[in-house]
Amino acid sequence: MPNRAVVPITVEGLKTACSQCNLQELCLPYGMSEGDINQLDALVGARRKVKRHQHLYRAGDTFESIYAVRTGSFKTDVLLEDGREQVTGFQMSGEIIGLDGISTDAHSCNAVALEDSEVCVIPFANLEEISREIGSLQHQFHKVMSREIVRDHGVMMLLGSMRAEERLAAFLINMSQRFTARGFSAAEFHLRMTREEIGSYLGLKLETVSRAFSRFQENELITVQQKHIRIRDIDGLKALLSHLPNV
Amino acid sequence: MPNRAVVPITVEGLKTACSQCNLQELCLPYGMSEGDINQLDALVGARRKVKRHQHLYRAGDTFESIYAVRTGSFKTDVLLEDGREQVTGFQMSGEIIGLDGISTDAHSCNAVALEDSEVCVIPFANLEEISREIGSLQHQFHKVMSREIVRDHGVMMLLGSMRAEERLAAFLINMSQRFTARGFSAAEFHLRMTREEIGSYLGLKLETVSRAFSRFQENELITVQQKHIRIRDIDGLKALLSHLPNV
DNA sequence: CAAGCGGGTTGACGTGGATCAAACGCCCCA
């Protein structure tokens, strides 16, 4: 019987410690007291490395843990029977993946590494138990879930009501903000995903994404060289979102 | 100073009891033991009636409670500065509204009654406190949040990757299932929302929704009379979703 | 170093759904 464990995903027995982690401010411990954070060190079971293009989990896998991205980045997607893919999100360091699995004890989407990455494995039963003791952890976890819901509503707005260039502008602004929150440049960054993945996320074809990038470059809003993006006029991008189409 | 309390939203001091409620199986108490459910009777503060077209809450309102729909139904939506609306969901009896507010302590969307309705008000601090004591409640609440995330992913799939008739078919199938779960007919029901609201939810214009309804009727999949829908061929509708466009 | 290939760009053309417009029917209210 073919064994999925053959693929080189390594589960490292490393003891991990939220209290030592520089991603505290972005992750589950956010807003907790120093004392409470120390109690979290029992929470994270292990780290796990996931190589580029490998699955962290697949739709249908039984759900046991959620994951905090330590390094690298991921996409999550859902597939239709006929092969159509919808990318539901891109996740960067400090962000939580796997919340989709709680509802049915099985994951409902796929999580794939966009680059060589590492996650903290958080056994969910463990999290529920500890959060029954630490109210601030409980509350922060609820905020993380709620934030995911609000984010999804934003994507629904984007997919349901915006035109192509508005969608791409919203995407770039969002990426810029998230890089900023991680101490990287707000104006210059490297996209880890392909045009096709961006397109899937934004409900567009890759050609449309490419054309919109080119248009933005013509209008001196950004500079594009393959996956490298430099934002030259963030206000110009924001203006694409906030005013009436023909004003 | 104009006072919003003037509008006839009534907060009734009625003592409510999850243990007596016939929506248990759809709502937060789902899966809990009888003993645990009795403990919930302290959870729900009061009921609140909301008349058709009135807001249960608005984007920006401070968050204090989530709500369980007792009777009637709601829509939630987000608005763009220029007035564009995206309906993010329709909620029926037993379903929970307001989870968007947890993340920032303020609501990020609007909740509007589609008909005269009534909700159970669940003070959120209260819920967190009790769920620290009752593990099964904690877990069920997490499932409710996760289910919302999974549902949102489904809508993203729909908005990002499906064509108009597929979207409407998915919508009708979903409505049918939810009516069934509530003991109503799977084949015949009354839509409480307008074509425009359906369109906003599905990322389509109302004319497109109307035309798709007419097409379904021509093809003998359904019968439409205004808001009254009768499903004549559920498998035909499902087939619209699951096969390749040109097979 | 050449060949192959995945990813990206660009152009020409087609089309699904948007837009604009008219008319209808149900329902509420005077």
Added chain:
DNA sequence: TGGGGCGTTTGATCCACGTCAACCCGCTTG
């Protein structure tokens, strides 16, 4: 009971984005 208005249907036309196709670029691999 009759008028008005909102919601809906339907038709004609338009256009943003999809589709198809060619080509380019940078990397990998033999």
